[in-house]
Amino acid sequence: MEKERKLIITGNWKMNKTVAESLDLANGLVRELKDVTEVDIAVCPPFTALGAVSEVVIDSNIRLGAQNMSENGYGAHTGEIAAGMLKEFSAKYVILGHSERRQYQRESDELVASKAKAAHEAGLKPIVCVGEQLEDREGGRTEEVVGTQIRGSLAGLTTAQMEGTVVAYEPVWAIGTGKTATSAQAQEVHAFIRNLLGDIFDEDTARIVRIQYGGSVKPDNARELMGQADVDGALVGGASLDVKNFSEIILNSI
Ligand code: 13P
Numbered sequence: 001m002e003k004e005r006k007l008i009i010t011g012n013w014k015m016n017k018t019v020a021e022s023l024d025l026a027n028g029l030v031r032e033l034k035d036v037t038e039v040d041i042a043v044c045p046p047f048t049a050l051g052a053v054s055e056v057v058i059d060s061n062i063r064l065g066a067q068n069m070s071e072n073g074y075g076a077h078t079g080e081i082a083a084g085m086l087k088e089f090s091a092k093y094v095i096l097g098h099s100e101r102r103q104y105q106r107e108s109d110e111l112v113a114s115k116a117k118a119a120h121e122a123g124l125k126p127i128v129c130v131g132e133q134l135e136d137r138e139g140g141r142t143e144e145v146v147g148t149q150i151r152g153s154l155a156g157l158t159t160a161q162m163e164g165t166v167v168a169y170e171p172v173w174a175i176g177t178g179k180t181a182t183s184a185q186a187q188e189v190h191a192f193i194r195n196l197l198g199d200i201f202d203e204d205t206a207r208i209v210r211i212q213y214g215g216s217v218k219p220d221n222a223r224e225l226m227g228q229a230d231v232d233g234a235l236v237g238g239a240s241l242d243v244k245n246f247s248e249i250i251l252n253s254i
Helices: 020-032 048-058 082-086 099-104 109-121 132-140 140-151 158-164 184-200 203-208 218-224 244-254
Strands: 007-011 039-044 062-066 095-097 127-129 166-168 210-214 233-236
Touching: 007 244, 020 039, 020 062, 020 244, 039 095, 039 127, 039 132, 039 244, 048 210, 062 218, 082 109, 095 109, 109 127, 109 140, 109 158, 127 140, 132 140, 140 184, 158 203, 158 244, 166 184, 184 203, 184 210, 184 218, 218 233, 218 244, 233 244
Parallel strands: 007 039, 007 233, 039 062, 062 095, 095 127, 127 166, 166 210, 210 233
Antiparallel strands: none
């Protein structure tokens, strides 16, 4: 299918895979996806496997990403990882503000914005996640919640930085639940986000930014979701942990 923006499909491995398992998965993906040029592909292993996976994908069409980073540069921040450390593994992307981090690590929009700025300054492209909880949707507050997250989490980015940022819309009620947003529900929120980006930045920037959908993306629903005008890719959790499932999501989306 012909899309206005090149699709970007990213695997978020979350807190899964030993180094040995990561190597198996990465080798399998390189083998299965070597001929794909139509989609930008990235995998985000846990920090402990970044080095190993980097060596497997370095000469392939699969790019590397991390799942989080510090808003600070190198220094006295015990337990944190600086953007420069991710660059050492040739990482290109970093997921920021995932709903699991917003929920369990209490990450705020303000913190996500400072991480996004730091990522760009280090030459990494952030994948900034937003999404409403079930009670927000049921209470008719989806746009209000997502709008606040978009304004807050992207605050302070220049238009050039925004153009190099990926937004991931992940309705929290669809993550790991097997409940996917319908393609119409996804398209509605994606169009809302793009409109809002036009207001905050400008129309050209809004047209360039890629907006991924995330939440129970599987081989059998990928094509329909990716077929929506404002859906420019997917951020895949559970189904990205398996060579066959993740490869099929990508191949079914072309
Ligand atoms: P699932 O694909 O497992 O629902 O996870 C989505 C997600 O959170 C990706 O970041």
